[in-house]
């Protein structure tokens with residue numbers, strides 16, 4: 187055999203196989219998505235997201251303490267208002283007594299080491315379930331949408347969030363949020379993580395169950411990106427870098443690894459995040475239950491793909507399990 191034909195000598199040992207990675211999963215790379223609801227005593231399992239629940243703020247300490255002890259470094263909070271009156275501009279999103287703001291303050295106090303990101307969107311709080319403010323004909327009204335998203339982001343930042351992460355996909359919102367943070371003395375205190383390339387995916391179903399955020403009419407295809415859109419995703423990433431994002435995110439992860447690789451090429455000097463979304467998580471769990479593969483092996487393989495594509499941060503519902511698995 188030719189010398190140039192032999193590769194196996196380089197990865198014959200478990201340790202030399204590890205060295206093949208440019209980047210290996212650590213606990214610092216994991217951000218755990220958490221659903222906070224407005225019933226303070228809630229602990230309600232989400233059937234379509236096995237192992238995940240909606241939590242009331244009175245249950246957060248008991249829920250998070252064991253995870254923090256195992257090395258949980260960061261969370262991203264999603265508000266799930268079930269009882270508040272919703273309206274056209276998502277007024278309850280920044281209610282000072284709302285679940286997200288209360289949770290930010292509580293987690294800061296109970297677990298000062300935990301990095302708190304907050305998802306910023308209006309869809310959980312609007313009567314129509316869309317992510318922005320609408321014209322009478324049901325189309326997006328861009329400028330007031332970005333203004334309102336920035337108002338909500340600013341209120342989370344003022345409550346103590348380390349990072350605000352707009353997922354709404356409204357045009358111009360990154361610039362508007364960055365300006366609001368700077369003008370309020372928070373420009374150097376709060377990270378702006380943009381859901382830059384967020385696709386209109388079928389993989390958000392379990393999340394919508396969890397957050398109660400399905401639109402009451404139409405869909406989100408006029409603001410989330412079409413799944414076939416590579417050029418548009420590249421433009422969105424470059425736009426958000428130009429508008430002042432500190433971290434770029436691609437969502438979902440697994441069907442969009444090429445977009446992650448594009449983001450790594452377009453924004454090489456930025457942390458790059460991927461959201462392994464609810465449907466990806468549910469699919470991996472369902473496959474394991476059906477005997478298709480071993481859950482842990484597949485969970486690692488899925489994140490290895492995301493890291494190989496270029497990510498440095500993964501939002502994943504597997505975080506609690508990885509905290510155990512990474513210690514083994």
Ligand SMILES: [Zn+2]
Pocket residue numbers: 307308309310316317353354
């Ligand atoms: Zn939304």
